[in-house]
Amino acid sequence: MLLSVENINLKFGKRVILNNVSFKADSGKIIAITGKSGCGKTTLLGIVSGLLKPDSGKVLYKNKNILRWGDFRKSHFRNKEIGFVFQFFNLMPDMSSYQNIIFPALLRIFPRNVKKDINNLVEYLNIKDIINHHPETLSGGERQRVAIARAIINKPKMILADEPTGNLDNTTAEDIKNLFIKLKKEENMSLIIVTHDKRLVDIADEHLHLENGILKKTGRQKETKKVKAVKTVKKK
Amino acid sequence: MNFIIYKILFIAKDNFTNIIRSVVSSFGILFLISFFVIYISLRDSVTSYVKGNLFDNLASDEIKILPKNTKEIEFVKRPGSRAIPLSTANTIRKMPDFISVHGVSRIGFTLRVEGEMLGKTKRMYVPVCGVDRDFLKTRTNKWRSFTNRRPVPIIAPKFSIDMLNNYFAMDNIDPIPESELIGFPLTLTFATGARNTEERKTYDFEAEVHSFTDVINIPGVIVPTDFLKEIAQKYYAENRKSAGMEYAVLFAKVKDVDKLPQTVEELKKLGLNIQSQKDVTEKTSKAMRIIDSFSLGVIAIFFLLTSISIFNSYLTIVYIRSKKFSLKRILGYSKLRILFGFIFESACVGALYGLAGYFTGNMIIRYFSVKIPQFLPSLSSITIAESGTDTLFLCIVISSAVSAVSALIPAIFASNINLFKAVRR
Numbered sequence A: 001m002l003l004s005v006e007n008i009n010l011k012f013g014k015r016v017i018l019n020n021v022s023f024k025a026d027s028g029k030i031i032a033i034t035g036k037s038g039c040g041k042t043t044l045l046g047i048v049s050g051l052l053k054p055d056s057g058k059v060l061y062k063n064k065n066i067l068r069w070g071d072f073r074k075s076h077f078r079n080k081e082i083g084f085v086f087q088f089f090n091l092m093p094d095m096s097s098y099q100n101i102i103f104p105a106l107l108r109i110f111p112r113n114v115k116k117d118i119n120n121l122v123e124y125l126n127i128k129d130i131i132n133h134h135p136e137t138l139s140g141g142e143r144q145r146v147a148i149a150r151a152i153i154n155k156p157k158m159i160l161a162d163e164p165t166g167n168l169d170n171t172t173a174e175d176i177k178n179l180f181i182k183l184k185k186e187e188n189m190s191l192i193i194v195t196h197d198k199r200l201v202d203i204a205d206e207h208l209h210l211e212n213g214i215l216k217k218t219g220r221q222k223e224t225k226k227v228k229a230v231k232t233v234k235k236k
Numbered sequence B: 001m002n003f004i005i006y007k008i009l010f011i012a013k014d015n016f017t018n019i020i021r022s023v024v025s026s027f028g029i030l031f032l033i034s035f036f037v038i039y040i041s042l043r044d045s046v047t048s049y050v051k052g053n054l055f056d057n058l059a060s061d062e063i064k065i066l067p068k069n070t071k072e073i074e075f076v077k078r079p080g081s082r083a084i085p086l087s088t089a090n091t092i093r094k095m096p097d098f099i100s101v102h103g104v105s106r107i108g109f110t111l112r113v114e115g116e117m118l119g120k121t122k123r124m125y126v127p128v129c130g131v132d133r134d135f136l137k138t139r140t141n142k143w144r145s146f147t148n149r150r151p152v153p154i155i156a157p158k159f160s161i162d163m164l165n166n167y168f169a170m171d172n173i174d175p176i177p178e179s180e181l182i183g184f185p186l187t188l189t190f191a192t193g194a195r196n197t198e199e200r201k202t203y204d205f206e207a208e209v210h211s212f213t214d215v216i217n218i219p220g221v222i223v224p225t226d227f228l229k230e231i232a233q234k235y236y237a238e239n240r241k242s243a244g245m246e247y248a249v250l251f252a253k254v255k256d257v258d259k260l261p262q263t264v265e266e267l268k269k270l271g272l273n274i275q276s277q278k279d280v281t282e283k284t285s286k287a288m289r290i291i292d293s294f295s296l297g298v299i300a301i302f303f304l305l306t307s308i309s310i311f312n313s314y315l316t317i318v319y320i321r322s323k324k325f326s327l328k329r330i331l332g333y334s335k336l337r338i339l340f341g342f343i344f345e346s347a348c349v350g351a352l353y354g355l356a357g358y359f360t361g362n363m364i365i366r367y368f369s370v371k372i373p374q375f376l377p378s379l380s381s382i383t384i385a386e387s388g389t390d391t392l393f394l395c396i397v398i399s400s401a402v403s404a405v406s407a408l409i410p411a412i413f414a415s416n417i418n419l420f421k422a423v424r425r
Ligand SMILES: Nc1ncnc2c1ncn2[C@@H]1O[C@H](COP(=O)(O)OP(=O)(O)OP(=O)(O)O)[C@@H](O)[C@H]1O
Pocket: A012, A013, A017, A035, A036, A037, A038, A039, A040, A041, A042, A043, A044, A087, B421
């Protein structure tokens, strides 16, 4: 199991945001998380990525509790192991789209040459025309695609995406959906997607719903995947 | 490989605006460091001046004997000048406590020095004092030939070379270097009594320049004491009157350092003022303390102003860029790297200013070391030397440290921004 979130509890003040939340995510699987606005979806992703410490619980990544890690290891984890697509994009304002995308790749002392990868992504995400523009001149959808490109440039094991199709038109959203399927199949990535978009929920291997702090499995999952999921559970 | 260069350029560009900002805000370091350089070299020159001064430099077994109520050596006899009479000097010489006693002597005569250059005669009245040959023995290299001989050897202060050359320049004569002035023939005329009276007596002697010294601060010349004694004897023989020969100071070497306190007591009973190495050291260190405390005060003010301005500007950077810092962290920068980035950047800017401050300081020193003797010839014996590479190194280290320390707290703020709050904005 790539990621195992166990018994997470979190309160903001007196308000319970997450109440004993547990779920698992594996490589080559897509998990969709839905829930009402303000219910704590972004907060949950924040905990999974090590940006926020819960009051109690464990986040096991490859069987190691990332909540216990020091800053150095966490930073490395965020750079190499996960890619985060933020709800509000969080692009560097003083960098062009290209620089934003390449930035995570430059963090290593001897960086991998990703120029070719960027070209492919740019082609695929159709952001060639705005590649040298700065974020403030981009539309919401364009920013979203740049943010997605940035999240996957380091070929992480896991993508955390917060409303990745929220600002996109139908065709582009469809492209993103296909990209996610491709990442799942070809790169064997694990994708945890917070979304209201039915299309993304439909491609998910597992659909989780967060309500009043409680995370529950819902909906129907694709037959084949269901069998596979059961298999892995049995194996364990 | 290509990509690494791309990375370096990328990071450099990313930091460029920040660096410009910190360069501007760190400008105060320039003053801090240049003042520091000036202070260091001023301190060095004062120390070496005090140490190198012919009459201030005492060995541990040596004492300096001055007339009562006098603190400094009065090389030039003025009305009311205090002195050690020859008789007292003789008493001291006879004391068993000492290995040797030498001094600086004066005579109640005026001295006119006359020299000829390219057919033109120059005359000048100058103060004169006498020094024993053996006194020079432990203090200069060229002491052997400083005897009562003809032509009479005279020692002149170094700044007189410039003075002479200035005179020459008025007559369009090219400047003459020190080495060529050694052995230059002069005529000395000692005179006493008012002009055109019966008391008026004059004595002429052939003399030559023996050497120049920069470790004596009298605006006159030095001749052998024995030579002054000779004039005094001659005058006495002819007139049965004293020539006013006396000592301005005596230097005595004791046989037994342990007995020094008793010896000093005995001399004090004779109505004399005694200084030992300890006193001189105290005097020097007192002067040094004044220089130090003043300079350290100025440095502290510069330091405070500079570090506040650096601190402030980095804090502004943190505030403006907090979003960017947190994003960098989310994308994989560690706290340490953010911290190090800040510190490194400020240290680099500091080092730059250390370098600039060093050269600015030296430029100021160069300017003033030329200007000061022009206005105050008596200070010409203090040579303010430019500082060397060790000071340069010190400057760079101090400057980097000041800059880095000032940036430390903002850097800690920057590395501790709450990441989750930052991404939700
Ligand atoms: N630092 C904080 N202090 C107090 N309350 C907070 C803090 N951060 C988030 N909250 C609250 O926690 C709740 C969950 O926030 P979160 O951003 O996770 O919601 P969400 O499910 O992502 O909503 P949306 O769909 O609108 O993005 C919200 O009500 C929010 O106001």
